[in-house]
Every structure is written in structure tokens, then in C-alpha cells.
Amino acid sequence: MKHIIISLFLLGFAACGHVNFEPPEGFIELRKSDTVLRLVASDASALRVTYRENKKNGTTQFWAEIFKRELTEFKGYKLVKEEPFREKAGVIFELLAPFNNSEFHYTVAVLTNEDDVYVIELGAEKAVYDKHRKAFLDLVTTIYKDEIK
Amino acid sequence: MKKYLCVLLVSAGLLACSHGGAGTVPRPMDTGARTLTADTPPSVVPAAPSMDEDATLMAQRAPAKPATPATPPAANGPKEAETASDATPLTRRLIVYAAALSVGVFEPEKSAQSAIELAEKLGGYMKSRSNNDVVVRVPAEQFFAFVKELEAYGHMASRVINSQDITSQFVDLTIRLNNLLITRTRLQAILEKARNVEETLAVERELNRVSGEIEQIKGRLRLFQNLVDFATVQLSFFMRHGQSSVTPNPVKVDTPIYWIKRFDVVTLFRN
Numbered sequence: 001m002k003h004i005i006i007s008l009f010l011l012g013f014a015a016c017g018h019v020n021f022e023p024p025e026g027f028i029e030l031r032k033s034d035t036v037l038r039l040v041a042s043d044a045s046a047l048r049v050t051y052r053e054n055k056k057n058g059t060t061q062f063w064a065e066i067f068k069r070e071l072t073e074f075k076g077y078k079l080v081k082e083e084p085f086r087e088k089a090g091v092i093f094e095l096l097a098p099f100n101n102s103e104f105h106y107t108v109a110v111l112t113n114e115d116d117v118y119v120i121e122l123g124a125e126k127a128v129y130d131k132h133r134k135a136f137l138d139l140v141t142t143i144y145k146d147e148i149k
Numbered sequence: 150m151k152k153y154l155c156v157l158l159v160s161a162g163l164l165a166c167s168h169g170g171a172g173t174v175p176r177p178m179d180t181g182a183r184t185l186t187a188d189t190p191p192s193v194v195p196a197a198p199s200m201d202e203d204a205t206l207m208a209q210r211a212p213a214k215p216a217t218p219a220t221p222p223a224a225n226g227p228k229e230a231e232t233a234s235d236a237t238p239l240t241r242r243l244i245v246y247a248a249a250l251s252v253g254v255f256e257p258e259k260s261a262q263s264a265i266e267l268a269e270k271l272g273g274y275m276k277s278r279s280n281n282d283v284v285v286r287v288p289a290e291q292f293f294a295f296v297k298e299l300e301a302y303g304h305m306a307s308r309v310i311n312s313q314d315i316t317s318q319f320v321d322l323t324i325r326l327n328n329l330l331i332t333r334t335r336l337q338a339i340l341e342k343a344r345n346v347e348e349t350l351a352v353e354r355e356l357n358r359v360s361g362e363i364e365q366i367k368g369r370l371r372l373f374q375n376l377v378d379f380a381t382v383q384l385s386f387f388m389r390h391g392q393s394s395v396t397p398n399p400v401k402v403d404t405p406i407y408w409i410k411r412f413d414v415v416t417l418f419r420n
Contacts (some may be wrong), residue, residue: 071412
């Protein structure tokens, strides 16, 4: 009985993190902390989920604008597409980013509610991007359903 | 005693003649003047045997800018020679240029190599290289063109350009050299008239000291001339990530939320 209680306590403690999500198809969990989950595919494509506590007045529009500014104006990535996710729940940016002499697709979703901000990133080579885009959208949808809604 | 005085006076007169007069400006200053005034005709200002090598060296390195010819001083004697030195027609300032540039590029290795090739194309050379940190020397007249070309390589993260005016130091050294050469000639004359071993040794000691100083100053003048002729540019190329290497990002206020800065493809793939 004592062991069961301890086990349950440990399980509960382990589940306390903000990024306890199942890896989508084609990805494995490489590393996880309380706020960051890192997943990789066999072709070296990468998914990363980052959690941050939201601030007062931290609307989706606010986070979307500051991310867009950082990624396009400071990092110099080329914005290919920007679309809202589930109306005001989030935004998805599709960008092109040169890396190691190749062109990479870099997609960033920002989901927010009053308390949380989730940033989900996908980095993949052009050739395999479409293959992983579905996994990325599945993960974004899961986070939306489990945490944002 | 009178005879001795007469001989001395005659020698002094001869000595003075050999260093003065129109068209016979003291040699070191000739060198300086020629260096600074590249178009001075050799017939007007002949080069001294002792400085021939330096004069040639400096003349070769002399910037191509046109300059006014040196005006030959008309007076005689050591005093006049000094005046001639002071009146050196400095037609341009002697400026030492140096720059330290830090450039964000997509391919640092290639950019470093390309910068070296550009420097060589402009008549310069590579001084040192450590990975993607390069030090090149470029002809002073090509300095700003070189920096401008580098701006097109990528995002110029930092650019420090320094200039140092060494005209007065150069002139001071030239005057000192001039005076030392006159002193040496005098000492040589005195040495010829030495009457005993003691006198000979004493004069020779002084002659050695003066000759040593002359060589030192010549070396420093050559160094100055080289620093003026070739600007030193320190380049540091680092990997940047972004869409275009030819459109530099305008300087803006940094993102106030620090953790947002961590989002990019580099950190995404690195962890």
C-alpha cells in the first residue's frame, strides 16, 4: 500500500510539467523538461514545444506580432504564410530559413489563452517538409484541445 | 695655434658647403620630402648615398597622389639644413587607417577566403588568419572601397574604424634623422683629424652611437611609411541565419522578451 502511494505521488509529480504530450507519428521524444519538449524524426527534422506563463493582456495578437517581428525583422526569415489557428486561439507562421547552406522550412505556431503561451516549432528540409507538416498540425491540435481550449 | 685655428675654420667651411646650398638639401629630409611629395624631380632633390635604399623603398611605396615639388632651401650650413627640414612641404597628412569589422554571413569560411582574395585584388595581402578571423592589409587609397565591398557580404554587426594622424611624429623623426646625419658627417671629419688613439677611440664611440640611432630612426620611418601605405583591417565572420545575405537588417530596438530570441532554426536543430 505504501509503495502504491509513493508510486502515485511520483507519477503525479512527473505529470506536473507543462509539455506532457505524446509524440506525433514519425517523431520520438528526445528530451523533456518542465517547459520544453523536443522531438526528432529519423530524417533529423525537429519539433519543439515550449511553454511559458502568459502575462496580463498577453493576447494572441500581441504574441503573434512580437514573434513575427523577431523572426522576420531580426532573424531575417522569409515569411511564406501566416494563418490564424482556431480563430483567436493562435497563429501559424510558415517561414523559409537558410541553414547549413540548405533552405529549411521553419514553421512556428503560437497558441495562447489567459494563462498559457505555447510555441510549437517544426524545422525540416524542403523535401520532407510536407511529410511532417501533418504531424506538426496534429501536435498543435492536441495542445489546443488539452491546454488552450 | 693660429695655424691650427685656420685649418679648423677652413674645414668647418668646407663641411658646411657640403651640406648646404640650393639643390643640395640634406638627404634624410630629401627622403621624407620625396616620400611625401611623390613627384619631386630627382634632379631638383638628389638622393643621398646613405639613404638611397630607403629612398627607393619609400618612393616605391609612396602613394600615387600628386603633390607639389619640394622647394629647395637656399641657405647653407647645419643651421640652414635644420630650417630646410622644418620647411618640408607636407602636401598631405600622414594618416594610419585601421578597422575592425564583424560580419554575419551564411558561409563564414567562404566569406573569409573571399575577403582575402578581395584584399589581394586591391593590391593588399593577408597578414594572419585564424579560422574565420582574418587580418588583411590593403593599400590606404583602397581602404574605404574595401570596407564598402565588405558591407555587401552580409550583416555588418559591428564596424570600428580608426584613423591616427602621424604627420608630426614622422616629421619629428625625419628632423632627428637629418640632424644625426649631419652629426655623423661632422664626426667623420673630426675622426680624420684625430691626433692620437684616445681621440680616435672617443670619436669612434660617438660615431657608433650616432650610427645606431640613425638606423633605429630609419627603421621607424620605414614602419611608419608602411603603416600609412597599408591600412590594417581585422575581419571576423560569423554564421548568421536569415533570408538574404545582401539585405542588411536595419538597426532596431531589440525584442524586450528575452526568451523569444531563442526561437530560430539554429537552436531548434542544435539541442
